Amino acid sequence: MRSNMKLRPVVVALMASGALxxxxxxxxxxxxxxxxxxxxxxxxxxxxxxxxxxxxxLGSRExxxxxxxxxxxSGQSIKVxxxxxxxxxxxxxxxxxxxxxxxxxxxxxxxxxxSTKTSISVNGIKQGWGGFSGGQIDNGSLSVTFDGVPMxxxxxxxxxxxxVPQNGILQGIGITYGPGNPVDRWYNNIGGQIDFVPLQPTxxxxxxxxxxxxxxxxxxxxxxxxxxxxxxxxxxxxxGSGSGNSYRQTPDGFANPSYNYAWFLKTRKxxxxxxxSLGAYLAKGSGYRPVSIPLNPIAGxxxxxxxxxxxxxxxxxxxxxxxxxxxxxxxxxxxxxxxYSKLNLALDSxxxxxxxxWYRNGHRLHxxxxxxxxxxxxxxxxxxxxHTDVYGDKLWFSVALPYNDVNVGGFFLxxxxxxxxAFYNTNPPYYGSATVPNAHYRSDYFDQTDLAxxxxxxxxxMKNLHITPGVRFINYQTRYTPAAQSDFAAAYALNPxxxxxxxxxxxxxxxKVEPSVDFNWQPMKWLAVFASYAQAYKEPQVGGGxxxxxxxxxxxxxxxxxxxxxxxxxxFKDAAYLHNFFLLASFYHLHYTNQYIPFxxxxxxxxxxxxxxxxxxxxxxxxxxxxxxxxxxxxxxxFEKATFAHYVTGGVSYDGLPVSNVPSSTxxxxxxxxxxxxxxxxxxxxxxxxxxxQNMFNNNTTAPSQQKMPGYGTVNLGFDSTIPTRGxxxxxxxxxxxxxxxxxxxxxxxxxxxxxxxxLLGGSSAGQMLALPGAPLTVYGSIAVNx
Numbered sequence: 001m002r003s004n005m006k007l008r009p010v011v012v013a014l015m016a017s018g019a020l021x022x023x024x025x026x027x028x029x030x031x032x033x034x035x036x037x038x039x040x041x042x043x044x045x046x047x048x049x050x051x052x053x054x055x056x057x058l059g060s061r062e063x064x065x066x067x068x069x070x071x072x073x074s075g076q077s078i079k080v081x082x083x084x085x086x087x088x089x090x091x092x093x094x095x096x097x098x099x100x101x102x103x104x105x106x107x108x109x110x111x112x113x114x115s116t117k118t119s120i121s122v123n124g125i126k127q128g129w130g131g132f133s134g135g136q137i138d139n140g141s142l143s144v145t146f147d148g149v150p151m152x153x154x155x156x157x158x159x160x161x162x163x164v165p166q167n168g169i170l171q172g173i174g175i176t177y178g179p180g181n182p183v184d185r186w187y188n189n190i191g192g193q194i195d196f197v198p199l200q201p202t203x204x205x206x207x208x209x210x211x212x213x214x215x216x217x218x219x220x221x222x223x224x225x226x227x228x229x230x231x232x233x234x235x236x237x238x239x240g241s242g243s244g245n246s247y248r249q250t251p252d253g254f255a256n257p258s259y260n261y262a263w264f265l266k267t268r269k270x271x272x273x274x275x276x277s278l279g280a281y282l283a284k285g286s287g288y289r290p291v292s293i294p295l296n297p298i299a300g301x302x303x304x305x306x307x308x309x310x311x312x313x314x315x316x317x318x319x320x321x322x323x324x325x326x327x328x329x330x331x332x333x334x335x336x337x338x339x340y341s342k343l344n345l346a347l348d349s350x351x352x353x354x355x356x357x358w359y360r361n362g363h364r365l366h367x368x369x370x371x372x373x374x375x376x377x378x379x380x381x382x383x384x385x386x387h388t389d390v391y392g393d394k395l396w397f398s399v400a401l402p403y404n405d406v407n408v409g410g411f412f413l414x415x416x417x418x419x420x421x422a423f424y425n426t427n428p429p430y431y432g433s434a435t436v437p438n439a440h441y442r443s444d445y446f447d448q449t450d451l452a453x454x455x456x457x458x459x460x461x462m463k464n465l466h467i468t469p470g471v472r473f474i475n476y477q478t479r480y481t482p483a484a485q486s487d488f489a490a491a492y493a494l495n496p497x498x499x500x501x502x503x504x505x506x507x508x509x510x511x512k513v514e515p516s517v518d519f520n521w522q523p524m525k526w527l528a529v530f531a532s533y534a535q536a537y538k539e540p541q542v543g544g545g546x547x548x549x550x551x552x553x554x555x556x557x558x559x560x561x562x563x564x565x566x567x568x569x570x571x572f573k574d575a576a577y578l579h580n581f582f583l584l585a586s587f588y589h590l591h592y593t594n595q596y597i598p599f600x601x602x603x604x605x606x607x608x609x610x611x612x613x614x615x616x617x618x619x620x621x622x623x624x625x626x627x628x629x630x631x632x633x634x635x636x637x638x639f640e641k642a643t644f645a646h647y648v649t650g651g652v653s654y655d656g657l658p659v660s661n662v663p664s665s666t667x668x669x670x671x672x673x674x675x676x677x678x679x680x681x682x683x684x685x686x687x688x689x690x691x692x693x694q695n696m697f698n699n700n701t702t703a704p705s706q707q708k709m710p711g712y713g714t715v716n717l718g719f720d721s722t723i724p725t726r727g728x729x730x731x732x733x734x735x736x737x738x739x740x741x742x743x744x745x746x747x748x749x750x751x752x753x754x755x756x757x758x759x760l761l762g763g764s765s766a767g768q769m770l771a772l773p774g775a776p777l778t779v780y781g782s783i784a785v786n787x
Contacts (some may be wrong), residue, residue: 004459007023007734010637013361013651019576020525020584022696026143031283036038036428038047039145043104051772056253059363060426060609061148062147062148062195062197063078063171063172063200063592065174065195065197066082066171066172066174066197067579068246068571068573069573070116070584071569071573071584072528072569072571072580072582073466073520073528074518074520074530075467075468075518075520075530075532076176076177076178076180076181076518076530076532076565077176077178077467077517077530077532077565077567077584077586077588078101078174078175078584079174079175079177079584079597079618079620079622080172080173080174080175081098081099081101081172081173081174081175082172082624083172083373083672084236084624084632084670084672085098085101085102085332085370085634085670085684086167086170086172086173087714087718088097088668088670088687088689089099089101089718090316090716090740090742090778090780091212091214091738091740091780091782092112092113092114092212092214092218092220092221092244092780093112093113093114093167093289093750094113094114094115094118094161094162094164094165094166094167094260095114095163095164095165095167095170095173095196096109096114096120096128096161097112097114097118097162097167097553098167098170098173099120099194100666100668100689100691101417101620101634101636101668101689102122102173102175102622102636103121103621103636103637103638103666104123104124104177104618104620104638104640104666105120105121105122105175105638105666106120106121106662106663106666106691106694107119107120107121107751108661108751108752108772109161109751109752109772110246110248110289110290110772110776111246111258111287112241112247112525112564112620112775113218113220113242113244113258113260113287113568114161114162114165114166114167114260114285114535115162115165115242115243115244115258115259115260115285115287115390116161116162116258116285116287116289116332117129117147117160117161117162117285117289117332117334118161118539119139119661119752120142120161120194120330120339121661121662121663122175122177122191122192122194123177123191123192123588123590123616123618123620123638123640124138124191124590124616124618124640124642124659124662125138125141125142125190125191125192125592125616126138126139126140126141126142126591126661127139127140127141127142127144127152127158127159127194128156128158128159128160128161129160130742132307132355133501134715136287137372137597137612137614137660137661137697137704138187138190138191138592138595138597138612138614138659139157139541139657140152140156140157140158140159140538140541141160141188141190141191141391141538141559141592141599142159142188142189142190142191142192142193142194142562143187143189143192143193143194144159144193144194144195144196145185145188145193145194145195145196145642146163146164146184146196146198146281146338147196147197147198147266147279147281147340147682148195148342148356149279149338149358149360150186150187150309150358150360150390150413151163151338151358151362152186152187152188152358152390153362153388153390153417153418154187154188154365154390154413154415154417154447154448154450154539155388155415155478155539155541155542155543156386156388156417156541156542156543156544157188157538157539157540157541158172158447160285160334160364161285161681162260162284162285162286162287162333162334162468163283163285163334163335163336164196164262164283165240165242165260165261165262165283165284165285166220166222166239166240166241166242166261166283167261168210168222168223168224168238168240169198169199169222169224169238169239169240169264170196170197170198170199170261171197171198171199172196172197172730173195173196173197173452174194174197174420174768175192175193175194175195176189176192176193176195176586177191177192177565177566177586177620178192178532178563178564178590179189179192179514179516179534179535179561179563179586180192180193180534180538181456181468181470181516181534182407182454182455182456182470182471182472182514182516183396183409183454183456183470185452185472185514185536186411187450187452187474187476187538188538188539189411189781190536190537190538190559190561190565190592191538191590191592191616192562193572195225196239198264198266198281199236199264200236200266200268201226201227201229201234201235201236201266201267201268202226202228202229202234202236202413203228203229203234203718204226204228204229204305205226205227205228206225206226206786206787207223207225207226207466207467207786207787208223208224208784208786208787209221209223209784209785210222210223210736210782210783210784211277211782211783211784212780212782213780213781214528214740214778214779214780214781215247215777215778215779216244216245216246216247216255216778217243217244217245217255217304218242218243218244218245218778218780219242219243219244220240220241220242220243221240221241221242222234222238222239222240222241223238223239223240224237224238224239225237225238226712226739229270229495232269232271233266233267233268233269234267234268234270235266235267235268236264236265236266236267237263237264237265238264238265239261239262239263239264240261240262241259241260241261241262242259242260242261242546243257243258243259243260243643244257245257245258245721246258246287246288246322247320247775247778248289248290248320248321248322248773249318249320249321249322249704250321250322250323250324250325250641251303251324252324252325252326253494254288254324254325256287256288256289256290256322256329257284257287258285258286258287258288258470259285259287260283260284260285260286261282261283261284262281262282262283262284263280263281263282263283264280264281265279265281265777266278266279266280269274273345273346274343274344274345274346274352275342275343275344276341276342276344277341277342278339278340278341279338279339279340279341279342280337280338280339280340281336281337281338281339281653282298282335282336282337283334283335283336283337284333284334284335285333285334285363286331286332287331287332287333288329288330288331288332289330289331289332290323290572290648290677290755290772291322291328291331291627291760291761291771292754292760292771292772293312293313293314293317293321293322293544293771293772293773294312294313294314294495294761294765294770294771295313295314295315295750295753295768295769295770295771296309296313296314296315296768296769297313297315297316297517298311298313298763298764298765298768299763299764300762300764300765301313301761301762301763301764301765302763303317303323303324303327304323304324304327304372304373304374305327305372305373305374305761305763306373306374306376306760308719312761313387314771314773319748319773320773320776323372325430326371327371327372327374328369328370328371328372329368329369330367330368330369330382331365331366331367331368332365332366333364333365333366333579334362334363334364334365335362335364335365336339336360336361336362336363337360337361337362338358338359338360338361339353339356339358339359340356340359340705341358342354342356342358342451343355347582350399350400350401350571351397351399351400352397352398352399353395353397353399354393354394354395354396354397354398354409355393355394356393356394357389357392357393357449358390358392358393359389359390359391360388360390360391361387361388361389362386362387362388362390363385363386363387363744364384364385364386364387364682365384365385366382366383366384366746367381367383367384367664368381368382368383368384370382372613372761372762373522373762375595376425376427377425378423378424378425378430378432378439379423379424379425379439379440379710379760380422380424380425380427380430381423381424381425381426381432381434382422382423383420383421383424383434384420384421385420385421385787386419386420386421386543387417387418387420387777388415388416388417388418388657389414389416390413390414390415390416391413391414392408392411392412392413392414392450392649393411393412394410394412395409395411396408396409396410396454397409401506403459403460403461404458404460405454405457405458406455406456406457406458407456407457407684408454408455408456409453409454410451410452410453410454411450411451411452411745412451412452413448413449413450414447414448414449414451414531415447415448416445416446416447416448417445417448417543418443418444418445418483419442419443419444419445419446419448419501419542419543419544420442420443420487421440421441421443421490421500421545422434422435422437422440422441422444422491422558422586423437423439423440423441424436424437424438424439424714425438430511435488435490436488436490436491436494437488437490437491437498438491438494438495438498439485439498439781440498440500440545441488441491441498441499441500442484442499442500442546442550443483443487443543444480444481444482444483444484444502444543444549444550445480445481445483446477446478446479446480446481446542446543446549446779447478447479447480447481447700448477448478448479448539448699449475449476449477450474450475450476450477451474451475451476451477452472452473452474452475453472453473454470454471454472454473455470455471455755456468456469456470456471456516457469459471462523464521464523464633465519465520465521465522466520466521467517467518467519468495468517468518468519469515469516469517469780470515470516470517470589471513471514471515471516471650471652472513472514472516473511473512473513473514474510474511474512474513474514474537474758475509475510475511476512476537476538476539476541476552476558477508477509478507478508478509478542478549479504479505479506479507480497480503480506480507480542480549480554481505482502482503482504482505483501484499484500484501485499491562494755495569497637499549500545500546500551501546501549501550501551502546502550502551502784503549503550503552503553505555506554507510508554508556510537510539510557510558512537512558514535514536514537515534515535516531516532516533516534516535517532517533517534518530518531518532518534519531519532524571526570526571527569527570528568528569528571529564529567529568529603530565530567530568530569530586531564531565531567532563532564532565533562533563533564533565533661533757534562534563534753535556535560535561535562535563535620536563537559537560537561538558538559538560539558539559540556540558540559540596541596542600544598544600544606545600545606546598546600546606547598547609548596548598549553550606551606552606552609552677556594556596557594558594559592559593559594559595559596559668560592560593560594561590561591561592561593562590562591563588563589563590563591564588564589564590565586565587566586566587567584567585567586567587568581568584568585568586568722569582569584569585570583570585571583574596575613577625577628578625578627579625579626579627579628579629580624580625580626581623581625581626582610582622582623582624582625583621583622583623584620584621584622584623585619585620585621586620586621586635587617587619587621588616588617588619589616590615590616590617590668591613591614591645592612592613592614592615592616593613593652594611594613595610595611595612595613595614596609596611597609597610597612597649599649599699599702607702608650608702609649609650610647610648610649610702611646611647611648611649612644612646612647613645613646613647614642614643614644614645614647614659615642615643615644615645616641616642616659616662617640617641617642618637618638618639618640618641619638619640620636621635621636621637621638621639622634622635622636622637622638623635623636626637630673630674631671631672631673632671632672633669633670633671633673634668634669634670634671634778635667635668635669635670636666636667636668637665637666637667637671638663638665638666638667639664639665639738640662640663640664640665641658641664642658642662643656643657643658643659644656644657644704647703647704649702649703650702652701652703654704656777657695657703657704657705657706658695658706659695659704660694660695660696660697660704660705660754661694661696661697661752662693662694662695663691663692663693663694663711664693664694664711665690665692665711666690666691666692667688667689667690668684668687668688668689668690669687669688670686670687670688671685671686671687672683672684672685672718679724680721680722680723680724681720681721681722681724682720682721682722683719683720683721683722684717684718685717685718685719685720686715686716686717686718687716688713688714688715688716689713689714689716690711690712690713691712691713692711693709694708694709694711695708695709696708696709696753696754696755696769697754697755698754698755699754699756699757699759700755700756700758700766700767702757705755707755707769709750709752709753710749712747712749712750712774713747714742714743714744714745714749714774715744715745715747716740716741716742716743716744717740717741717744718738718739718740718741719738719739720736720737720738721734721736721737721738721752722734722736723735723737730747731787732785732786733786733787734785735783735784735785735786736782736783736784736785737781737782737783738780738781738782738784739779739780739781739782740776740779740780740782741778741779742775742778742779742780743774743775743776743777743778745777746776746777748773748776749773749774750771750772750773750774751772751773751774752771752772753769753771753772754769754770755770756769756770
């Protein structure tokens with residue numbers, strides 16, 4: 001392995017930031033630079049031989065990080081969702097539905113497509129907001145990237161799943177459990193990182209299009225067009241759009257519709273000593289959010305909030321019932337667009353330069369109508385349209401030394417977040433509007449500057465042992481500027497007391513050190529023993545209806561995690577019954593301290609906060625294999641215990657209680673079998689998914705509780721038939737027909753439950769359980785054409 005040789009040109013060694021693994025250069029034949037002494041070899045940078053991985057994609061660091069070999073060589077705990085597991089989400093499922101097939105990941109939502117928002121939990125640490133109250137105790141504590149570019153709002157900490165609504169434009173999804181290595185870390189990797197890797201430019205030209213239709217008038221179309229390599233340039237355009245109605249039923253026939261779209265364009269120029277790429281991404285998901293429903297009838301909780309209306313509950317008005325549109329609706333939309341460039345250069349045979357420059361805009365729009373009780377309240381409408389603008393640059397050098405691979409560099413970003421919101425009633429005697437609200441309002445600005453510098457060294461004293469110590473130095477700055485007095489000047493003149501940003505201008509700056517180390521020892525070529533430790537910090541989330549800076553003095557510390565992961569990996573490329581076999585089994589322990597936990601009511605009012613210190617520990621297992629060449633299987637398993645070492649709110653301690661909304665276990669297993677019949681490739685598929693019991697949050701006490709939501713599972717079926725065209729139509733390769741049946745047993749279950757404080761539905765609901773029911777049986781048909 002250390003003989004003098006000139007390796008085939010590669011681009012993977014020098015790809016840009018945001019990959020799942022440390023930036024270990026990976027050659028076209030799978031040899032890592034750590035096993036190839038820099039003093040005995042010369043590395044040329046160019047086009048990767050991706051055909052060795054069974055794909056025509058040009059190499060990118062993000063795409064390479066999805067491979068089994070790269071994961072096997074890493075000292076981190078990493079799961080990759082590839083095409084079979086993405087397909088398990090169904091033809092209209094979005095990023096959140098796909099993520100639910102990773103071990104330790106659970107999701108809860110009010111919808112079933114990529115259009116609607118979802119709360120995502122990875123090993124108990126949460127990201128996103130499913131549109132419900134309670135239990136988002138550690139929200140915004142997962143990093144999310146698209147093609148290596150960060151997508152999370154640095155101020156609020158949130159990323160919403162409708163920002164990646166179309167799985168058909170993805171090559172795969174990677175999940176890093178824990179903060180990860182310094183070279184890959186961003187500004188909120190408390191519990192881990194989710195990496196969405198889109199389809200990449202290809203060597204050969206081609207195209208595909210897929211159309212789906214199914215239950216609840218759900219429609220979806222997704223496509224990609226690839227130019228192939230032309231004078232070193234290769235470009236891909238991919239996109240999709242979908243729409244559908246809710247399975248929640250209203251008495252007035254309102255369908256609670258939703259829609260989404262996503263467009264992705266990337267062009268890459270490969271040259272003798274590196275590559276340069278430009279990318280652009282635009283996505284939006286919007287849907288009406290049905291109201292949470294009581295499990296059982298509650299006095300005073302009726303279909304319109306008046307005493308003479310039928311009771312509203314799963315037991316009385318129907319399991320999937322919802323309030324009529326003329327009483328309550330909420331249109332919830334999230335839009336993101338980003339542009340970015342990546343430059344990778346081999347400065348000589350040992351040193352590589354990498355740079356990623358990006359700009360991202362995020363916009364959220366909640367348009368809420370609440371006339372429940374038919375009382376024309378002063379805050380009949382809510383128009384919540386916050387937005388954020390972020391730009392930044394990440395630069396680092398990779399240096400291949402004898403027995404060492406060093407990465408050193410850093411990033412900066414600047415962001416501005418405007419928390420604009422308005423509650424109003426257009427009717428007399430209020431005469432309010434979205435621009436002159438008569439009830440609560442806010443428009444405050446949070447300017448964030450995040451700086452990070454890092455160095456890590458992958459030390460390889462022998463070819464089967466790799467140790468990667470690293471350290472990051474961070475400086476996070478937040479500046480708060482209240483602006484409602486100018487942005488809502490007329491409302492402020494009339495009702496200054498309704499301004500939710502009541503505090504004066506303020507700022508904070510924190511400097512911290514984040515040490516980390518991991519190791520990977522391979523006593524046999526198919527077995528790796530690994531372990532990692534890392535510390536990470538993040539700013540507490542801000543914005544909302546008050547909280548830090550706006551209603552609470554900004555006296556706080558950065559939130560902190562200390563994470564341990566250890567386990568084994570087993571990898572066989574081509575052994576008896578073990579073709580492309582990969583097994584990950586790991587134990588984790590994460591201690592999350594200095595947690596800031598704010599609470600808000602249904603009208604956006606800040607109610608107070610809690611301080612937390614929580615511990616998450618459990619086991620993850622993931623398996624994928626082709627035991628015979630036409631049979632694929634996958635399985636993922638998690639067991640977890642999450643508790644509060646410390647939780648205080650309102651002067652009351654709830655130490656020792658379980659962390660809410662963390663399933664005790666998750667499990668899924670699936671298989672697909674392919675065979676030919678009369679020249680047609682047939683593939684039946686079956687898979688099962690289970691989410692275990694989880695403790696609920698009590699909004700009435702603003703604290704975790706001992707009450708549990710029961711576990712649930714679904715059985716799902718699919719059938720594909722691929723018909724070759726045999727050249728009957730020039731350029732057309734094949735046509736694929738598919739049927740997917742999700743939740744074939746039509747099992748009734750709730751994805752989320754919580755104990756209400758009574759503010760949402762009134763009556764005698766305080767202390768009662770509200771729920772979001774999961775999707776019933778759904779059926780989809782699809783046709784895909786490949787060129």
